[in-house]
Amino acid sequence: MDEVEFDDFYTTSYARVVGQVHAMIGSRDEAEECVQEAFVRAWAHRRSLDRSGHPEAWVRTTAYRLAVSRWRRVVKGRRPADRALGAATTTAPPSEAHVALVAALKQLPEAQRRALVLHHLADLPVHEVARETGVPEGTVKARLSRGRAALAALLTDPTTDTLPGGATSV
Amino acid sequence: MSDHDPFETFKATMSTSGTLHPLPAHEVRRRGDRLRRRNTALAVAGGTVAALVAVGVPVALTQTDGSTDGDAGLVATQGPSTDAVAWRVDIPADFPLVEGLPDTNVFSGTPVEAREGYEPQAPGPCRGEAWDVTGSLDVLQAVFQDTEGGIDRSLAVFADDTEAAARIDAMAEQAATCRDTETTVVPLTSDLGEQSLVFANVWEDGQTYLHQAVRVGNAVLYTTSFSLGGGDPAVLEDERERSQDRDSEVIAQMCTFSADPC
Numbered sequence: 198m199d200e201v202e203f204d205d206f207y208t209t210s211y212a213r214v215v216g217q218v219h220a221m222i223g224s225r226d227e228a229e230e231c232v233q234e235a236f237v238r239a240w241a242h243r244r245s246l247d248r249s250g251h252p253e254a255w256v257r258t259t260a261y262r263l264a265v266s267r268w269r270r271v272v273k274g275r276r277p278a279d280r281a282l283g284a285a286t287t288t289a290p291p292s293e294a295h296v297a298l299v300a301a302l303k304q305l306p307e308a309q310r311r312a313l314v315l316h317h318l319a320d321l322p323v324h325e326v327a328r329e330t331g332v333p334e335g336t337v338k339a340r341l342s343r344g345r346a347a348l349a350a351l352l353t354d355p356t357t358d359t360l361p362g363g364a365t366s367v
Numbered sequence: 368m369s370d371h372d373p374f375e376t377f378k379a380t381m382s383t384s385g386t387l388h389p390l391p392a393h394e395v396r397r398r399g400d401r402l403r404r405r406n407t408a409l410a411v412a413g414g415t416v417a418a419l420v421a422v423g424v425p426v427a428l429t430q431t432d433g434s435t436d437g438d439a440g441l442v443a444t445q446g447p448s449t450d451a452v453a454w455r456v457d458i459p460a461d462f463p464l465v466e467g468l469p470d471t472n473v474f475s476g477t478p479v480e481a482r483e484g485y486e487p488q489a490p491g492p493c494r495g496e497a498w499d500v501t502g503s504l505d506v507l508q509a510v511f512q513d514t515e516g517g518i519d520r521s522l523a524v525f526a527d528d529t530e531a532a533a534r535i536d537a538m539a540e541q542a543a544t545c546r547d548t549e550t551t552v553v554p555l556t557s558d559l560g561e562q563s564l565v566f567a568n569v570w571e572d573g574q575t576y577l578h579q580a581v582r583v584g585n586a587v588l589y590t591t592s593f594s595l596g597g598g599d600p601a602v603l604e605d606e607r608e609r610s611q612d613r614d615s616e617v618i619a620q621m622c623t624f625s626a627d628p629c
Contacts, residue, residue: 204392240399
């Protein structure tokens with residue numbers, strides 16, 4: 198992957214991966230920092246990136262592992278100024294449904310949450326989710342089934358039996 | 368999925384909602400190049416010593432006077448030290464020694480914490496003590512107690528990289544020369560930090576203590592872990608990988624002890 202290819206890859210996938218990791222860990226700021234660092238590592242290890250055949254999955258997995266690492270919470274306080282993120286790109290605030298989904302996902306077990314995000318947000322087929330998470334396909338299917346049921350229960354409005362935004366099922 | 372699938376709603380807005388702070392692509396590449404240079408420098412700085420390559424067979428060793436000793440003398444590992452290097456003399460207060468370990472001990476429920484000092488938790492080769500921190504400038508230890516055995520991790524700082532390297536060399540010699548009736552020392556391949564050593568101490572019933580020592584600069588991270596099934600090479604290799612993975616972030620932070628600190 199040369200500079201032009203990497204810059205294009207970075208530009209087109211950055212926001213999408215931040216959204217996916219945000220859904221996995223529940224913190225947008227943490228997700229963005231981890232995704233940013235994952236892209237730095239991706240360039241440093243671009244030969245591994247090329248060999249993987251799935252560069253976006255490589256970055257997403259690296260960012261996710263960084264995010265769940267307690268080390269980041271310990272050292273973030275002494276992060277030097279030059280590691281600050283770039284200039285802000287302001288867009289519309291998140292919708293109520295957006296916020297509700299992230300909050301509900303956060304209440305699920307980590308394995309179910311990750312499977313749901315990879316399958317329903319990253320649009321990965323079951324076998325790709327299995328590859329990225331390192332578990333058998335049957336395990337992925339079970340996590341998706343249980344996760345969907347739990348998510349539906351969390352998202353259902355108790356007063357109207359509908360989901361935020363008018364949805365009736367997940 | 369229904370037409371009003373919350374995931375579809377989320378996907379439609381996840382790339383555009385909220386404020387993002389992406390670095391310019393050229394800055395990402397600049398930082399990646401700096402990371403790559405630092406990793407390369409650490410890998411070649413003092414030379415990386417692989418673990419023993421065969422059970423009971425000493426690594427071909429050279430003593431400092433250039434002679435060889437068929438009975439496995441110390442490895443004279445020359446680090447990058449010069450008189451100009453100002454080595455760290457202590458462990459930073461916020462060093463994440465417990466990173467990767469469980470939060471609490473299984474039976475007591477007490478938190479797993481780093482404490483000053485060192486006490487051996489696992490028998491070494493020939494059931495002796497494998498690790499010697501005598502004369503170290505600073506040492507911390509964290510112990511996780513599981514239902515059976517556990518994980519013991521300690522970090523020791525020495526006067527310079529040569530002293531730290533000599534301590535690992537001494538452990539390697541002990542492992543290479545151990546001839547015991549109840550245990551077997553099984554060497555495993557390791558390539559961590561600037562110098563590393565990994566071996567398993569296996570009892571006849573399969574109880575196993577994995578020992579891993581990693582040096583960066585003048586500091587050594589020494590970890591032991593307990594497992595069963597050590598008679599199977601695949602189990603040992605799996606334990607080695609788990610130990611390496613569990614210690615990876617701590618080892619990454621040890622760059623603070625290198626001749627060119629992070």
